[in-house]
Amino acid sequence: MKKYECTVCAYVYDPDVGDPDNAIAPGTAFEELPDDWTCPDCGVGKDMFEPLDD
Amino acid sequence: MHATLAEGVNWVGIIDWTVRDFHGYETRRGSTYNSYLVQGEKTALIDAVKAPFADTLLGNIDETVGLGSVDYVVANHAEPDHSGSLAAVMAACPKATLVTNEKCAEILEGYYGAREWPTHIVTTGDSLDLGGRTLSFVQVPMVHWPDSMVTYCPEEHILFSNDAFGQHLASSGRFDDELDLSVVMDEAKTYYANIVMLYGRPIARALEAVGGLQIAMIAPAHGVIWREHVAEILDAYNDWVRCRPRARLLVIYESMWGSTDAMAHEILAGALGHGAEIELLEVGSTGRTRIATEVLDAAVLAVGSPTLNMTLMPEVAGVLTYLKGLAPRNKAGLAFGSYGWAPSGPKEVHAALEGMGVEMLGEPLTARWRPDDEVRARCREAGRMMAERAVRAAAEGHLYPV
Ligand SMILES: [Fe+2]
Ligand SMILES: [Fe+2]
Numbered sequence: 001m002k003k004y005e006c007t008v009c010a011y012v013y014d015p016d017v018g019d020p021d022n023a024i025a026p027g028t029a030f031e032e033l034p035d036d037w038t039c040p041d042c043g044v045g046k047d048m049f050e051p052l053d054d
Numbered sequence: 055m056h057a058t059l060a061e062g063v064n065w066v067g068i069i070d071w072t073v074r075d076f077h078g079y080e081t082r083r084g085s086t087y088n089s090y091l092v093q094g095e096k097t098a099l100i101d102a103v104k105a106p107f108a109d110t111l112l113g114n115i116d117e118t119v120g121l122g123s124v125d126y127v128v129a130n131h132a133e134p135d136h137s138g139s140l141a142a143v144m145a146a147c148p149k150a151t152l153v154t155n156e157k158c159a160e161i162l163e164g165y166y167g168a169r170e171w172p173t174h175i176v177t178t179g180d181s182l183d184l185g186g187r188t189l190s191f192v193q194v195p196m197v198h199w200p201d202s203m204v205t206y207c208p209e210e211h212i213l214f215s216n217d218a219f220g221q222h223l224a225s226s227g228r229f230d231d232e233l234d235l236s237v238v239m240d241e242a243k244t245y246y247a248n249i250v251m252l253y254g255r256p257i258a259r260a261l262e263a264v265g266g267l268q269i270a271m272i273a274p275a276h277g278v279i280w281r282e283h284v285a286e287i288l289d290a291y292n293d294w295v296r297c298r299p300r301a302r303l304l305v306i307y308e309s310m311w312g313s314t315d316a317m318a319h320e321i322l323a324g325a326l327g328h329g330a331e332i333e334l335l336e337v338g339s340t341g342r343t344r345i346a347t348e349v350l351d352a353a354v355l356a357v358g359s360p361t362l363n364m365t366l367m368p369e370v371a372g373v374l375t376y377l378k379g380l381a382p383r384n385k386a387g388l389a390f391g392s393y394g395w396a397p398s399g400p401k402e403v404h405a406a407l408e409g410m411g412v413e414m415l416g417e418p419l420t421a422r423w424r425p426d427d428e429v430r431a432r433c434r435e436a437g438r439m440m441a442e443r444a445v446r447a448a449a450e451g452h453l454y455p456v
Pocket of ligand 2: 133276
């Protein structure tokens with residue numbers, strides 16, 4: 001599963017970690033995040049994220 | 055007016071003695087907007103000030119190096135407290151090139167429109183050779199906005215940290231050793247809690263990014279310059295980003311006819327003597343700036359509101375909304391309050407605390423009309439339980455992962 005980076009604040013969504021503060025379990029792919037999920041660090045939507053090349 | 059950090063490195067900022075409201079943050083000790091001049095063979099100004107102080111800034115620059123000799127104007131952050139006078143500076147310094155990052159340039163254009171300023175875009179790892187002195191740049195997004203950046207002068211080991219490590223503190227001394235350290239630390243904590251508490255993770259990343267630098271001085275954009283107590287403020291930030299809990303219980307409440315006030319005092323009475331530090335904070339008389347500051351390192355929060363108009367009291371709702379945005383982590387809590395026929399006030403407090411990730415220690419403590427002996431006993435018992443919990447949390451030292 002790919003990591004995604006927020007283009008506004010550089011937060012990296014790591015599917016292995018999820019987003020525990022917002023009830024996103026480890027193992028959740030970026031694509032599976034709910035549409036209204038927002039960046040936990042700066043609040044922008046999923047459309048502001050870009051996949052990170054590994 | 056100017057003050058010298060090192061030979062050829064000068065503070066040329068503004069002391070705002072009278073400001074008491076900084077977008078809702080009660081700046082009880084005023085503030086400063088710090089600009090710095092760094093001279094090599096070329097001269098750079100680091101950050102500007104709030105718009106109303108443009109003329110004073112220009113006067114300070116002129117007196118120190120002469121307006122005509124400014125080659126670069128570094129914009130670390132586009133918020134108007136640092137950029138409001140940028141247009142005046144660019145107009146008054148004919149050969150100046152604006153040095154900033156892409157995001158900051160974007161926001162500056164959003165605020166001030168497209169300008170013809172000669173601009174040099176930098177990013178993390180870039181540096182600017184001033185001839186004998188260097189400025190290098192590290193972007194630190196969300197400390198305080200997406201554009202935030204810090205500037206480092208390796209020859210002098212000075213970190214120009216912009217909002218990070220700042221304090222809203224007007225003082226005659228420009229350095230941390232020129233006033234009472236407890237005042238400086240208190241204002242640094244108030245600033246952290248009210249401006250950047252929610253950005254713990256990005257700040258932790260920024261601390262890591264500058265962690266490898268040798269730092270003799272931290273020159274922030276607000277308040278005094280750290281030179282004697284650099285280690286203390288870095289240690290404090292390392293605790294704050296992880297919300298290290300202290301053995302403290304806050305009883306935060308508002309009352310209508312004294313019942314919720316009586317419950318708050320019973321909680322206090324029950325909590326005393328169990329090793330925790332307790333503070334009773336009535337919302338209306340305390341204000342949200344102080345409350346947010348106390349919340350930063352308190353392990354446990356008891357928050358009380360009676361039912362008013364079938365909901366919680368607006369003063370308490372305001373504080374809870376403010377805290378929700380600031381996102382305090384690593385807390386336990388309990389709601390309490392009185393009601394007549396519908397306990398919606400305390401229930402909504404409970405839901406709000408739970409919604410911001412506070413670990414709830416039980417159902418809301420409620421009293422119908424007046425707390426009777428039984429309710430009073432339950433309040434004292436809850437106070438004892440919360441005090442013990444606070445002591446345990448501090449001892450265990452569980453940190454919020456960043
Ligand atoms: Fe800012
Ligand atoms: Fe600022």
